[in-house]
Amino acid sequence: MKEIAKKNFFQRYLGWRRGDELVRKGRFYPSHKFHRMAAENTLIVENLNVYIKDNHILKDINLNFPDKKITCIIGPSGCGKSTLLKTLNRLIDNVEGVKIKGKVLINGKDILNQQADLTELRRTIGLVSQKPCPLPMNIYGNVAYGCRIHGIKMLRKLNLVVEHYLRAVGLWEEVKDRLRSPAARLSIGQQQRLCLARSLAVEPLFILADEATSALDPISSKNIEDLFVNLKNDYSIIMVTHTLRQALRIADYVVFMYLGEIIETGPAQQIFNNPQHELTKKYLSGIFS
Numbered sequence: 001m002k003e004i005a006k007k008n009f010f011q012r013y014l015g016w017r018r019g020d021e022l023v024r025k026g027r028f029y030p031s032h033k034f035h036r037m038a039a040e041n042t043l044i045v046e047n048l049n050v051y052i053k054d055n056h057i058l059k060d061i062n063l064n065f066p067d068k069k070i071t072c073i074i075g076p077s078g079c080g081k082s083t084l085l086k087t088l089n090r091l092i093d094n095v096e097g098v099k100i101k102g103k104v105l106i107n108g109k110d111i112l113n114q115q116a117d118l119t120e121l122r123r124t125i126g127l128v129s130q131k132p133c134p135l136p137m138n139i140y141g142n143v144a145y146g147c148r149i150h151g152i153k154m155l156r157k158l159n160l161v162v163e164h165y166l167r168a169v170g171l172w173e174e175v176k177d178r179l180r181s182p183a184a185r186l187s188i189g190q191q192q193r194l195c196l197a198r199s200l201a202v203e204p205l206f207i208l209a210d211e212a213t214s215a216l217d218p219i220s221s222k223n224i225e226d227l228f229v230n231l232k233n234d235y236s237i238i239m240v241t242h243t244l245r246q247a248l249r250i251a252d253y254v255v256f257m258y259l260g261e262i263i264e265t266g267p268a269q270q271i272f273n274n275p276q277h278e279l280t281k282k283y284l285s286g287i288f289s
Helices: 002-024 081-088 118-124 139-149 155-168 188-200 218-231 244-250 268-273 278-284
Strands: 043-052 055-065 070-074 098-106 125-128 206-210 236-240 253-258 261-267
Touching: 043 081, 055 081, 055 261, 070 081, 070 244, 081 098, 081 206, 081 236, 118 125, 125 188, 139 155, 139 188, 155 188, 188 206, 188 218, 206 218, 218 236, 218 244, 244 268, 253 268, 253 278, 261 268, 261 278, 268 278
Parallel strands: 070 236, 070 253, 125 206, 206 236
Antiparallel strands: 043 055, 043 098, 253 261
16 A cells, blocks of 8 residues: 555656646646637627616626736726626626626627526636635645636646646745645735636636735735736736726726716726826826725
8 A cells, every 4th residue: 555655646746747847848738628729808898787776886888808908997986896897707696686787798698698607707707806815725725726616636737737827926936835734824915816826727818806906015016916917918807996006007908987987998098198088187187086
């Protein structure tokens, strides 16, 4: 029995090291099962209205999010930014008294259709929330969790997935010797990067970030911003932010919301340098926030 255990350990070790070499050489896609080769992915919102009890929260929202860009959604508190994100991956369904009209189309398929597969949807659209929310398990288990749900059971493949995405978020060197430690022991900044790795591990098409840096210190916040800038080469990123300086630094495209409506959209340089709507001008100049 000891010889069998030793042999199994040696095989796992060799598999890990071969995978590590492929990861470092950039020739490894850890979950080919999910990998997409589409030239362009589309996320379009048509005539979206969201009501919660008697309150009309989102009003006739029409948007076409650009592919492989960072879209920053800005606007004062309570204008519907977070509600919009929750609608895009149907977390809004959990809110009591919610009523939704309109369409949200991902590559032409309406995700608001009641027949939509929510498990598949939430793999397609990853979410990084305001406060890090690691699962109550170890670091390894957090990254591997979604992959297991979607059918990856082979230990060697899970090892490769975990390493690949911890490297992608710049966390591997910091945690590689304590993968079996509880995720809750990580710093807040590390927990946020871990949550991002967990989202990326199932290869989403879109990443939603709801105030993803607001709870972080300046250094951790900068690390997350840099990650998003790098990740937009492969993913479409949609961020809600209250920090105009952050949007100025990283946004490719900007959506300005006010009282549940889209007031103005466009390339970041256009919105920040030459806004067309008076409300946009007032918000950017700090007259209200």
